Amino acid sequence: MSDPATPSTSPRQALAGVSILAGLLLQILSFPAPSLPSHLVGYALWLATALLWRDIPQRTRWQAGALIAIGLALLITARLRYDAAIDWPAVLDGNTYVVAMLVGVSFIGLIGNRRGSRPLGRAMTGAPGIAGTWLGVHLLGIILNLSTVFMIGDRLARRGPLTLPQFLALNRGLSSAALWSPFFASMGVVMTLAPDMNYTQVLAAGLPLALVAGTLTTIELSRRFDLSDVAGFSLSPRSLLMPVIMALLVLFFHYALTPRLGIVSIITFLLPAAALATNLPQGPRWTLRRVRQHTLMRLPAMRGEIALFLAAGLLTLGLSTLIDAATGSGWTLFDRFGAREAVVSFVAIVASAVAGLHPIIGVSVLASMLDLEPARQTLFAFVALASWAVGTSVGPLSGINLSLQGRYGISGYRMMRHNLGYALAMSGLVIGTLLALDGWA
Known part of the structure; x- marks a missing residue:
């Protein structure tokens, strides 16, 4: 069996690829060994970003640079103006767990036929194709x-560059899942902020709304x-086989083997492990060569995604630090959190997402300024989930739009305009749903 060809790469790019792989391995090692210095993951990923900075497309480099500068300026302002305590060694930790997951997901490319991509067969087109996506x-x-x-986007991209309708279907299909999925990062945040929420009511409101989003x-x-x-x-069945197997494995690990790990953490180590498992039957030398090729070529090619996520994490840290330092915790935004307050909060968070802030910032800031009684937590939870679902679809700096921009080159601001x-x-x-939920509470 012939060796996979490895195109040439510069020593700088090769070192960056190794650094990205090291960040992934350090993140995985931190799961069974939480005492491992957590900052090492961020240092490894930021080192790779610095090494690859000149290779990042100009538009993405300008955007990431602006986010980094603003984030640092906010941290310095919080320190000098409000004497905020800042853990400077940890300022590079923002979004590293998401970046590690993205790196882990990239190993999906090592799963499958080693002699080339399988044909997809006859693809659906038109409205049924969009609905299927x-x-x-x-x-x-x-x-x-x-x-x-990435799994579905890469599959569609085998037939040619992705088009705007495909990008919009990918964006909205994922973002609308935040309305009800118990496995989504949004739900994990909400369950932490509103532990007394009624998930049954959230599901009854969110799932139909998500189906309407797909129809719309x-x-x-x-x-x-x-x-x-x-x-x-x-x-x-053929299209869904590998994703369904991976989904079942994630559920098995989450509920049976590693219940203490979140879904993001499980995906981070499970997909690289699955890639290795599917290649090892070809022999350890073959597997090592494929991993080496992936490290030297594919990982440095993720420079856009990695830079944007790390920069956005630094911005989030700077903004949240400044807001916490400036507002303190001695007052509440609303005396009572009812329908009117819920609508105002939802609109404000979505508007901030359009302005470039991730909804998690608005949700976290809102929660920090409320004193919610248990009966009001379900209403707050749906505000958070709905603003996350709508905000991530339209926000140019949301995770989904940053990923689409970094991986496929579609501008987050173009996605915003069309959403x-x-x-x-x-x-x-x-x-309308918030008004109904307020009546149920």
């Missing part, structure tokens, strides 16, 4: 989260674009 991302994304976008996406994109030649993701109408429609539906 949305549904595939949504159903698998409720468990595998962001990794599903299919109808809207069918009217706005000519979809006759736009390939979609077919929910055939504004969708966000407005969904906001109207969310506001």
